[in-house]
Amino acid sequence: MTEETQNKIEEKIKCEICDRTFANADGLASHNSAKHSEKIYKEKKSFPIKKIMNWAIFIVVVGLIVWGIIGLVNKNSADKTIIDESNLTFEAPIGAIHWHPHLTIKIDGEIFPIPANIGLAGAHMPIHTHETDGIIHMENNNPTKKTVVLGYFFEVWGKKLSKDCIFEYCADKGTLKMSVNGKENFDFENYFMQDGDEILIEYNSGVK
């Protein structure tokens, strides 16, 4: 037996955990099972499982957060009225206004109640209601194009109005129509309200 071979055999029967050397492989094996069985068990079994579990939980949690945020963003854009001022072709009134258009909403023939004090909780918005009479108060010292459209009232109210939907009622499942002073109007959220306007929005489900 050469010296090199002898070294290799010695390397093989050396315990890698505590550096003890053994006369033969059986000696090392019984030493391992006697002294290091717990450690071997832990390293081989529970360590990777725990790591995989932690990663799985981490991935699930991150996934849920991302899914929640995407859902919230989509829901918000679906529920809210978004006015694009570049769509508004009229000129904003100059100087302070105090106008009172009147709004009626009918869903399947039934009047949808418009609450009192919309736009008055906390900040006093330049568009608001005082009573449940459907009168929109446009009390505005510096009116801009955005703040005089019907959609701005819905934005302050926190409800949806577009040519496609009022609240959760959408034109894909019924008919959505709007009229101003008895004449059909197609401006919906972009309609520039005038003092004394009689605005009617009607949705009828199942009618196409």
Ligand SMILES: [Zn+2]
């Ligand atoms: Zn007021």
Ligand SMILES: [Zn+2]
């Ligand atoms: Zn008023």
